[in-house]
Amino acid sequence: MLRSNYFRRLVTAALTGTALATVAAPAGASNPLEYPDNGGAAFSRGGAWLATATDPLAAHYNPAAMATQSSGFELGLLFAYQSVCFQRKNPGNADTGPRQGQQETVGTGVRYAAVCNNTAEQPRIIPSLGLVWRATDSLALGFAVVPPATYGSVPGEWPTITDARRADGTRIKAPAPYRYMTAGNQSTILHPTFSFGYDLGGGLRVGAGFIWSLAVIDVQSFGMRTTYSTQKGDDAQVDSKSRLRTEDLFVPGAVVSVLWSLTDTLDIAAWGRWIDAIDTSKGSLDLISNYYTSNLQGIAPLCDDPTGTTCQGTAVPDDFSGFPGYFKQFRFIATPPEIRAGIRFHVPRGETGPKVDVPKPTRDPLRDDVFDVELDGSWTMNSVADTITVRFVSNPDGTAVVPVRPSGNLPPRADRPTGYKDSYGVRLGGQYNLVQNVFGVRAGTWFETAAADAEYLHVAPVPAARGGFGGGIVIRRGSLDLSLGYQRHYSLGLDNGGNGKLKAGAGQRDGAAFQIGQQPDEQQFRSYQSINGGRVAQSANVFAAGAVYRF
Numbered sequence: 203m204l205r206s207n208y209f210r211r212l213v214t215a216a217l218t219g220t221a222l223a224t225v226a227a228p229a230g231a232s233n234p235l236e237y238p239d240n241g242g243a244a245f246s247r248g249g250a251w252l253a254t255a256t257d258p259l260a261a262h263y264n265p266a267a268m269a270t271q272s273s274g275f276e277l278g279l280l281f282a283y284q285s286v287c288f289q290r291k292n293p294g295n296a297d298t299g300p301r302q303g304q305q306e307t308v309g310t311g312v313r314y315a316a317v318c319n320n321t322a323e324q325p326r327i328i329p330s331l332g333l334v335w336r337a338t339d340s341l342a343l344g345f346a347v348v349p350p351a352t353y354g355s356v357p358g359e360w361p362t363i364t365d366a367r368r369a370d371g372t373r374i375k376a377p378a379p380y381r382y383m384t385a386g387n388q389s390t391i392l393h394p395t396f397s398f399g400y401d402l403g404g405g406l407r408v409g410a411g412f413i414w415s416l417a418v419i420d421v422q423s424f425g426m427r428t429t430y431s432t433q434k435g436d437d438a439q440v441d442s443k444s445r446l447r448t449e450d451l452f453v454p455g456a457v458v459s460v461l462w463s464l465t466d467t468l469d470i471a472a473w474g475r476w477i478d479a480i481d482t483s484k485g486s487l488d489l490i491s492n493y494y495t496s497n498l499q500g501i502a503p504l505c506d507d508p509t510g511t512t513c514q515g516t517a518v519p520d521d522f523s524g525f526p527g528y529f530k531q532f533r534f535i536a537t538p539p540e541i542r543a544g545i546r547f548h549v550p551r552g553e554t555g556p557k558v559d560v561p562k563p564t565r566d567p568l569r570d571d572v573f574d575v576e577l578d579g580s581w582t583m584n585s586v587a588d589t590i591t592v593r594f595v596s597n598p599d600g601t602a603v604v605p606v607r608p609s610g611n612l613p614p615r616a617d618r619p620t621g622y623k624d625s626y627g628v629r630l631g632g633q634y635n636l637v638q639n640v641f642g643v644r645a646g647t648w649f650e651t652a653a654a655d656a657e658y659l660h661v662a663p664v665p666a667a668r669g670g671f672g673g674g675i676v677i678r679r680g681s682l683d684l685s686l687g688y689q690r691h692y693s694l695g696l697d698n699g700g701n702g703k704l705k706a707g708a709g710q711r712d713g714a715a716f717q718i719g720q721q722p723d724e725q726q727f728r729s730y731q732s733i734n735g736g737r738v739a740q741s742a743n744v745f746a747a748g749a750v751y752r753f
Contacts, residue, residue, distance in 0.1 A: 235584075235663045236351040237670060238629055238648050239263070240330040241278045242685025242748025246674025247631030248646020250576040252544035253461065253471035254633075256565055257683075257750050258332030261344030261397045264473050265409030266461040268334045268342035268399035270565040278685075278748035280328040284353040284740065288661050289316040290379035291700035291736040292435060298700075298735075299366065300377045300498055302435025310369040312498075314379040317364045319661075325745075326354030339563060340401040344411070347394050350537060352663065353742060355387045360662070362424075362443065362493070363500065375499045377438040382706040382733035384662040385422040385443060391536055392416045393477070395457065405463035413455030417480040417536065419448045425707035427491060427610045429729045436731065442606075442709075443493045446592065448485030448532045454478050455537070469546040477537040485529045487594075489606060491518045513608055520607045528604045528612065533591040538622075539583045544629075548574030551638065568678055569639045575632035584622035584653045592616040600718030602709065602727075610709040613727035615718055621658025621703065622665065625651045633676070644687065645673035656698040664740040667694040674746065681753075687746035695739045702734035 238249020241259040255267030258276040292298040297313040305311075332346040362385055366376035378385070397411025427440040455477030463469050495502045496515065505513030522528045549572040567574055596614030597603045604612035631646025647670065654665035674687030705728040710716065716727045 235653055235665060237668075237689075237691060237744070238351065238627075240280065240328070240348045240351045241276065241332075242674065242687055242746050243644070243676065245278075245280065245689065245744075245746040245748075246644035246646065246672070246676075246685060246687030247576065247633065248629050248648045248671065248689070250544065250578050250629040250631030250646050250648075252473055252542050252578045253469040253546035253576055254567065254574065255461065255471065256567060258334040258344065259330060259346055259348065260399075261332045261334060261346035261411065262348050262393065262395040262413075262457060264459045264461060264471060265344060265397035265399045265411045265457060266407040266459040266471070267565075268336075268344045268397070268409060269340060269401040269407045270399075270461070270563075271334050271336060271342060272564050273336045273753040274334055274750055275753075276332040276748065276750045278330045278746065280330075280351065281325040281745040281747075282328065282353045282742055283322060283325055283744070284742040285318060285322040286661050286664060286738065286740045287316060287318040288380050288738045289736045290314040293700045293735065295700050298435040300436050300438040303437040304430055304432045304434060306434055308435065312366050312368060312374055312376050314376070315365050315367045315373070317379060319359050320361050321356050321359045324356050326356055328352075328354055342399045344397045344399065345395065346397070347392055349390070349392050355662065357386065357388065360384050360386050377436075377441065377494055377498055379736075380661045381424040381441070383423065383660055383704065385424060387422070387662060388420040390418045393455070393537070397457065407461045409459045409461075411457045413457065413475075413477055415453035415455055415477055415537070417450045417453055419446065419480065419485075419532065421446050424493070425613075425616075425709070426729060427606075427708070428710050428712075429706075429708040429731075430712045431730055433730045436733070438494050438498050439492075439496075441493050443490045445488045446485065446532070448482050448529075450480045450482045453480055466550060467548055469548070470544065471546075472541070472543045474539070474541045475537075476539045477535075479533050479535045481531070481533045483529070483531055485532055487522060487529065487612075489520045489522075489612075491520065491606060491608065491610075493517050511608065518608050522604060522612070525604050528594050530593040530595050530614075531591060535587040538585075538587050540580060542578055542580045544576055544578035546574055546576040567633055568635050568642050568676060568683070571633075571635060573632060573634040576630070578629040580627040580629070580650070582625050582627070582650075582653075585624050588620050588622050590618040590620065592618065596718060600720070601715050606709060613707055613709050613716070615727050616707050619658070619704065620660070620665075621654040623652075623654060625653045627651070640678055642676045643673065644676065647671040652694075652696075654696075656696040657701060657703040659696040659698055659702060659734045659736065659738055660704070661738055664693055664696070664738055666696045666738070666740065668692065668740070670744075681751055683750040683752075685746070685748040685750075689744045689746075691742040691744060693740040695737065697737035698735060700735035702732035702736070704732060704734040705729045706733045
């Protein structure tokens with residue numbers, strides 16, 4: 203009967219946590235640039251937790267450490283408030299605007315102003331959960347559901363109309379300067395992980411886990427119907443807004459780790475993670491051509507003519523339902539391979555503190571230590587995610603074949619380069635236990651190098667060098683630990699002087715038709731002008747709340 207009740211509590215905890223994660227998941231994120239880290243304990247220590255790993259999220263972040271834990275369940279929430287500000291510029295930091303087109307300068311026309319994301323005061327809620335069952339003194343089994351620890355996005359964050367400036371400095375509404383990079387992202391990625399940890403004896407533990415990732419992609423951005431070889435700036439009159447949706451409900455991956463207690467005061471750990479690419483041949487694209495009004499100060503009303511032939515002055519929607527099989531491929535490595543290593547120094551209480559009986563040998567800093575400090579390093583191989591592949595069907599010769607209402611064709615290759623490069627990080631943090639087995643304080647800091655050069659500047663995410671600092675507390679009452687934490691995140695920003703390398707998608711050009719394989723290949727179905735010139739700044743305030751219940 204006791205065993206039956208135990209497993210009932212175990213299953214109930216898992217199902218409850220999964221339900222909560224599913225409810226919060228629409229605020230999840232889909233980019234590879236994470237901050238440290240999911241989980242109240244890890245977050246409050248600036249992510250310096252790898253060689254500590256005494257909570258159930260170790261099922262994903264260090265499965266070897268589960269062999270040192272009591273059975274337990276963990277639920278964590280991150281609340282991220284992010285601010286991103288972007289100033290669009292042309293080469294030489296020259297002003298540019300939505301009507302520059304083929305003109306050498308923006309002249310007396312409307313020019314882009316510095317703008318920020320629209321919902322910086324609204325939290326992006328990122329949930330996580332973990333479950334550990336200590337089967338024997340040596341063996342533990344675990345399950346975790348974690349999303350990428352990123353800032354996420356919320357509806358309305360990237361509006362398609364923002365403030366701009368006239369030549370005299372007065373304000374006017376105009377197309378958003380970042381629209382070709384993003385117009386919204388409501389994608390969700392989760393990493394369910396099934397893992398084990400085993401104590402080999404002599405202070406050495408090993409662990410591994412299988413990841414069954416789930417990806418639901420929902421992204422919006424802009425392209426242009428026509429581009430010209432003499433184009434120097436945007437021509438928003440031919441803009442089209444797109445919304446791409448697809449999913450891959452089986453993205454395999456794995457984690458492996460080792461935890462070694464070298465002495466009574468020193469632990470070292472290593473962890474590696476690999477997750478395959480999101481890769482699917484099914485999806486949908488909704489396109490709205492002639493998106494803006496003729497004065498570019500608003501969004502044009504949608505045309506209700508299904509043929510698109512009598513849509514003068516209105517926006518023309520198209521879902522390509524008349525061309526079945528148009529969607530060919532979406533592929534992206536949303537979670538690049540990563541390796542971490544850490545070393546932890548801790549001071550045990552020894553004979554100075556009261557003894558606490560436990561059913562199995564465990565590591566518990568709040569119970570056993572006066573304090574600890576940990577230093578971790580990371581290598582994230584972002585370079586494998588340097589391109590988002592998006593393909594639609596084409597003619598055999600590589601030219602476009604899918605018609606777009608009211609005119610033009612759907613680019614068969616709509617790939618998006620990211621320019622990501624490998625990044626390296628360091629994390630330093632620790633915990634001081636003021637009242638044994640009752641109350642502790644945590645603090646930590648972290649820094650990570652840039653994930654892209656300035657010429658690949660982007661607003662979502664911002665791939666600049668970045669870091670953070672913060673702290674938190676842990677309170678224990680019986681079998682329940684409650685954690686609260688805060689981090690301030692800063693970014694060094696990116697400024698390319700107006701010399702960006704990202705270009706917008708384009709369906710057709712003046713002169714010869716675009717054609718895959720034609721030289722220069724990187725110009726095919728892309729605008730002639732760059733769309734990410736300028737500078738970007740980013741910062742964030744992130745709060746964490748977590749609870750761990752030990753069985």
